[in-house]
Structure formats: C-alpha cells, structure tokens
Amino acid sequence: LSTRASGILSALDIPTDRELPGVYHGEWTGTGDILESVCPTTGEVLARVRSASPQDVRTALAKSREAYELFRMVPAPKRGEVLRQIREALAAKREELGALVSLEMGKVRTEGVGEVQEFVDIADYAVGLSRMMNGRVVASERPGHSILEVPNPLGVVGVLSAFNFPVAVYGWNLALSLAAGNATLWKPSPSTPLCSIAVTKIVSHVLERNSFPGAIAGLVTGGKDVGEGVVGSTDVDMVSFTGSETVGREVGKVVQSRFGKVLLELGGNNAAIVMPDADLSLAVPAVFFGAVGTAGQRCTSTRRLFLHRDVAPSFLQKLQAFYAPLKPGDPLDAGTRLGPLHTRAAVGVFEKAIERLRAAGAEPMLGGRAYTAADLEDGFRGGNWVRPTVAVLDKVDMKDELWRTETFAPVLTVGIFDELEQAIEWNNAVPQGLSSSLWTRDIRNVGKWIGPAGSDAGIVNVNVGTSGAEIGAAFGGNKSTGWGRESGGDAWKQYVRWSACTINFSDAAPLAQGVQFDS
Ligand code: UN1
16 A cells, blocks of 8 residues: 555554454444455555455344434433534544545545534534434414423434535434434445445444443445445434435335434536626636536536626636636645546546537537546546536527436536526436525525525525535525435424424313314
C-alpha cells in the first residue's frame, strides 16, 4: 500500500495488512464475497473487505430488531446525549475522515472534509431535535376527551447510500433515526466500504462506551444481493434509498409491495438560470462549483445552464477563465479542484454524453474528451479522468435525451433564452426535480421563481447555486427524484410512527359525530 493511503487508514485505526470485516452488528464479522476498495485517483487497491453473506444479513437484521426494542425505551434526550458524543467523536476525526473520503471516493479535500462537517452538523441538529420531537394535543369535539398525536420510535431503518456522499448521506439518516429511537442498518455503496467501516467504528465506540448495543448502528457491506436482503425484509420498517432512478424504482416497488415505508433520493438534473441583471461575479463561480465540484457527481450538480441572451457571451467568457486552469490533481492536495470520476465505467458514461451532444450538433466549447494515459502524469494513469465539459445548444428541445438524462460527470449543457418564463418551462420540463437556481437582483423574478408557476424542484435557490445545501432545511426532490425528504426541516417526522390517541377522562362515553347506538 502506498504511504499516501496507509497514513490515512492507520489514522482511522483501519488495519492495512489484512482483509477487513465488512459487517458490524455489535461485533465485526463478514463471511460473504470480497469487495475491493479501489482508489479512483491512482487505481491502487486500498483494501479487501469481506462483505455480508445472506446469513450475515439475517443476523444483522435480527440484532437490529433486538437493539431497537431496547433503544426505543431510552428517553429521547438520553439518545440525544449519545448523538452529542458521536458528534464530538466525528469532529475529532474530521480531517482524517475527510481525507479518507478523498482517497476512496475521489472528491477534493475541502469537499471531503465538508462532507464530514455535514455529518457533524446534522448530529448537532439531532441533539437539539432529541428535546423537540414534539407531538400535539388536538381539540376533541367530545366533552372530557383529549386527542394526542404521539411520535413513537418506528423500528429498524435500512439506509442504502451512494458512492458520491459516502459519509454525509448516512449521517443525515443515522442522526434522525437515532434521535427518533430506531436502530439503523447501513448498506453503503460497494465501492466505498472503507468510509462506511471508518464511520461505523467511530459510532460503535460511542455506543459501546455508553453500554448500548452496537447494532443500533449496524453495517452490512455488499452488492445487489445484500441490498435486496435489506430492502425486501419485513424486519425493516423504513428503507431510505439514495441512488439511481432505475434502482430506486425497483426499491420503491419492493418496499411498497410489503407495505413498508420508503424514502427515495434519486436523480437530479439541476438547472441554473442567469438573468441579465445577475451579478456575474457571484453567478459564474457558483455555476463553476456546481458543475465541476465533486467532478459533477453530486445529485445536486449543475447540469443545465440557461443564460439570458443579453448575458450569454460575457457569462461564457468568464466561465471559460474558471475552467482553463483545471487539470487532474491528487484530491488530497489542498489546491486541487479537479478530482477523478469515481469509477472507470463513469468515464464511458461521460463519453456517451459527449457523443450525444455531438450528434445534436453541439461541439463542446470546453472539454469534450476523457484524459488518455498519454495526457496524464505518472501516478494518475490508473485513475478515471475526464475534461470538464461545456456545450452550448443552438436549439433547445427538452424532449431530447441529452437534456433529460442525468449524466453523473462534469458535463454542463447550455441553452439561451429570451424570457424568464421560457427558462422556467425548461427548468421544469425534465423528469427529475431536485435542485434549481435563479440568478437575478429583481424581486419580481424571485416572486415568479419561488411561486406556484415557478421551479417545481425540491430546492429552489436564488443567487445560490444548485449544490451545497445546508442541513437545516429538508433536503430532497420531487417527480422522478422520488419526493423523499432527508436532513432538516420536518424530515424527522418520517422516522417515527405516529400514534393518534383519543383519551376519555370523563364519566360518559359519547360517540363522535353525534352517533347514537344505544341498545
Ligand atoms: C447528494 O449528492 O447525494 O446539497 C447529496 C449538496 C450536499 C448533499 C448532496 N449537501 O450538494
């Protein structure tokens, strides 16, 4: 193992000299297939992980249920105290864990550390929540009666997360689920097992120190079969899935068919709209971050850019200046802005998107090609590198696949408009509805954008880019993005079982609606 990798792993107490167990349910085990963690920057194999066998999944599910039955009796503020300690433990390893995200996922250092910060933030939020998950007292129409709406713990929450946020998305779910009194079982992406092992270690130490069962935050690494084992199990009360629309559609059906709860965070196809009165000194860097940050692999990445005709030439010229110095760099180096794509397959997806653009007559004005080995410096040749791409289309047809498909790569497709209404129509004309961003200083545009005839996405920003949301508001999207909400806002209400309790304190037992049913 390179010293670059071994330093990061040992700082997180991950042994580098043996196969790693990829299952945790109070103890570490793993008897399934081997998963390889491959560094997307260099191609180096970072570790071999023993994933969950079908028996491991069954054991983990049983342990999760047992842990839930104990944990649901713990008062919520006490659960919050555990979260507070998890928050502290994560913050103490912020740099190390952030570096592991960069090493294993490939996003650049500041974004890797930012992702850990996002987990810290949601843990803070959930500590507060643990004293504020309030139910309600509802006025009863009957004398001497009260109606309570009581949030009770839900059960076992299965979290299936994607490679692109290998720490934070689990964090959103774990923090709310734990505050709510549930046990959580995590099935991470098979290509980021080390991040999940490192996080689970940190969390499990806190649980063990507090004499709680480790299975409150269990882990089953693995591929499709492990995911199916969790999704299909009636022992899992809610499945929170982040990933592609194709897989999400199946997950949704399976969970629905057994009447479980499902929370879906699927594709994004996010647009930024730039009006002629926009402050370009803010809009250009925001679009640059949205399109190139995480090498275009956030579900909130900016994929579509709609420029008002009056501002298009100067916007594109300024954007070009931001793209020009980009070159492959080690995501671990502080100055790097362009990391690799996470997998080799993603390079093929990028190339297909470029072909589609060319077929539509749009020659990219920037990028347009993957890096070949000959273009790359020593050390990077085993990685997955593409040139961030910008292409302007003369004719915009939102029915064309090139606009409708989410390509998980840094490809920004640009259309030119004359009226805001037209741009909003384009914004809404795709199947996905995650994030959107309008750049203007005219309050009348803002009113249109955030109102009934405005953006139909879950995230509707003004003078803020499409990606990089804070944790305070509920995060999620509409339409084929799946309507799920995670993180802040009212998202916690999905992680509980609501009990409507009508209580009669009186000496009579009248029926509602005045119904008389005497013998
Ligand atoms: C994702 O890409 O799955 O808003 C989540 C953002 C981040 C989370 C993205 N806070 O870009």
